[in-house]
Amino acid sequence: MAAPAPTQHPDGPATGGVAAAETETLAAAGDAHRIVVIGGGAGGLELVVKLGRKFRRDAGVEVVLIDKNPTHIWKPLFHEVATGSMNSYHDEASYRMLARKHGFRFLLGRATAIDLDARRITLDAVRDGDGNEMMPGRKIDYGTLAVCIGSLSNDFGIPGVVTYSKQLDSREQAERFHKDFTSALHRVNSLEDASSVLSIAIVGGGATGVELAADMHNVVQRLREYGFDHFSGDSLKVSIVEAAPILLPRLPDRIGVSVQKELERIGVNVRVGTRVSEVTETAVVTSEGETLPADLSVWAAGVKAPDWLAASGFPVDRLGRVEVSDDLKVRGYDNVYALGDCCAFTAKDGTEVPPRAQAAHQMAAVTARNIIAERKGRHLKPFVYRDFGSLVSLSKFSTIGNLMGNLVRGTVFVEGWIARLVYLSLYRMHQASVHGPFSTLLIMLGDRIYKATRAEVKLH
Numbered sequence: 001m002a003a004p005a006p007t008q009h010p011d012g013p014a015t016g017g018v019a020a021a022e023t024e025t026l027a028a029a030g031d032a033h034r035i036v037v038i039g040g041g042a043g044g045l046e047l048v049v050k051l052g053r054k055f056r057r058d059a060g061v062e063v064v065l066i067d068k069n070p071t072h073i074w075k076p077l078f079h080e081v082a083t084g085s086m087n088s089y090h091d092e093a094s095y096r097m098l099a100r101k102h103g104f105r106f107l108l109g110r111a112t113a114i115d116l117d118a119r120r121i122t123l124d125a126v127r128d129g130d131g132n133e134m135m136p137g138r139k140i141d142y143g144t145l146a147v148c149i150g151s152l153s154n155d156f157g158i159p160g161v162v163t164y165s166k167q168l169d170s171r172e173q174a175e176r177f178h179k180d181f182t183s184a185l186h187r188v189n190s191l192e193d194a195s196s197v198l199s200i201a202i203v204g205g206g207a208t209g210v211e212l213a214a215d216m217h218n219v220v221q222r223l224r225e226y227g228f229d230h231f232s233g234d235s236l237k238v239s240i241v242e243a244a245p246i247l248l249p250r251l252p253d254r255i256g257v258s259v260q261k262e263l264e265r266i267g268v269n270v271r272v273g274t275r276v277s278e279v280t281e282t283a284v285v286t287s288e289g290e291t292l293p294a295d296l297s298v299w300a301a302g303v304k305a306p307d308w309l310a311a312s313g314f315p316v317d318r319l320g321r322v323e324v325s326d327d328l329k330v331r332g333y334d335n336v337y338a339l340g341d342c343c344a345f346t347a348k349d350g351t352e353v354p355p356r357a358q359a360a361h362q363m364a365a366v367t368a369r370n371i372i373a374e375r376k377g378r379h380l381k382p383f384v385y386r387d388f389g390s391l392v393s394l395s396k397f398s399t400i401g402n403l404m405g406n407l408v409r410g411t412v413f414v415e416g417w418i419a420r421l422v423y424l425s426l427y428r429m430h431q432a433s434v435h436g437p438f439s440t441l442l443i444m445l446g447d448r449i450y451k452a453t454r455a456e457v458k459l460h
């Protein structure tokens, strides 16, 4: 029987033997061992770039990235997309461009299930903005898999959260929030009444909540420069509601105390030790029955992993995060890794690795090393999390945090321009791992030119 003719796949070069079915199955090219990374975020993108570079000239290995979006934006910047401090179209990096540069293959699509025994991923059909099907659903076979799909906000089953609160889990959500925020700014300004107020309630006093609150005040302080003559600093009332007795409860107390002081100085109403029992269209209701008015409410009170991982048979913890062994392999599956926010890793001393970009970055480095070691028949390295400290950006007002590790002895509390410099360098380090150091320098130059020629706040 004649071999099936090679088929041009919509996401990449011609592949032979593509099965025609109700969903298309993308088999590995020839006898190549296919390594698939699902999720090109803080961890997954760094991983796939390392693997692409390593195996680009090895015909026996094919490296594939799957992401539901065509471009990458570093998630710790989502609050700036939400307020308009950052233009997502300027800061995005195209996966196809990176795939071409680093020697991996990119498939656009949302993974909805993984058959761990058949080693097969199911991708939904891809549709354009009008709902027209661009690509049919597909099945992708893998030899080795790395799951890096990040996390979602955890609503803890509290009534009204899903219906009325905004989240910042994805670029689309951050852009949606930005639209609603700018509409609300226009609406309040058009009332031409100095006593009109825009009320925003943020539930969750972690990094997302406090950074968002500070950046909203930064944007509002600049509005008069852009013709919002009736909008003053007093027109915005932001409340942060946190159940723990302190902001940033996972970080050393001194950071939470300093951040609260700074937020209160700029006018944020901070409510610690307060639980939320319900969210309505116009308010956030506390368990004591108090009603905090909210033209917009944001839910940033903790994360969980997407439900479909548990439904696919992955071993998961109470937050639906995939349980992994020391070498970051999924428990019970020798050819599957999980890293970043979607995995649950408990160190030998019983501490849980926190859902942070820093952890995803370190996990990506160890996973890349272990996948390469496996191909060469070498020993795998156990993952050991090193906490280098945490920094919280309060927009132009302050940056506060602590530094630990190689550069300092013990833990050093930092604030001000040193903290700002280290905070900004984290994003540049991520860019350098993805684009290379030279391209990152060019990007930094491009950013300077962009900022000098465009409005500093996106208000449309």
Ligand SMILES: Cc1cc2nc3c(=O)[nH]c(=O)nc-3n(C[C@H](O)[C@H](O)[C@H](O)COP(=O)(O)OP(=O)(O)OC[C@H]3O[C@@H](n4cnc5c(N)ncnc54)[C@H](O)[C@@H]3O)c2cc1C
Binding pocket: 038, 039, 040, 041, 042, 043, 044, 066, 067, 068, 069, 074, 075, 076, 077, 078, 079, 109, 110, 111, 112, 148, 149, 150, 151, 168, 169, 207, 208, 211, 339, 340, 341, 342, 355, 356, 357, 358, 359, 360, 391, 392, 393
């Ligand atoms: C506003 C905000 C501020 C933050 N600030 C900080 C900070 O200052 N410092 C810090 O360390 N951390 C911060 N974080 C947390 C940090 O962003 C995460 O810990 C980190 O991004 C996790 O990396 P990841 O690779 O696991 O997932 P992500 O970076 O979230 O990447 C997940 C990727 O998977 C893709 N994906 C998801 N589902 C699917 C699917 N079904 N199919 C295909 N693709 C899929 C997504 O499109 C995305 O590209 C912040 C988070 C937010 C929201």
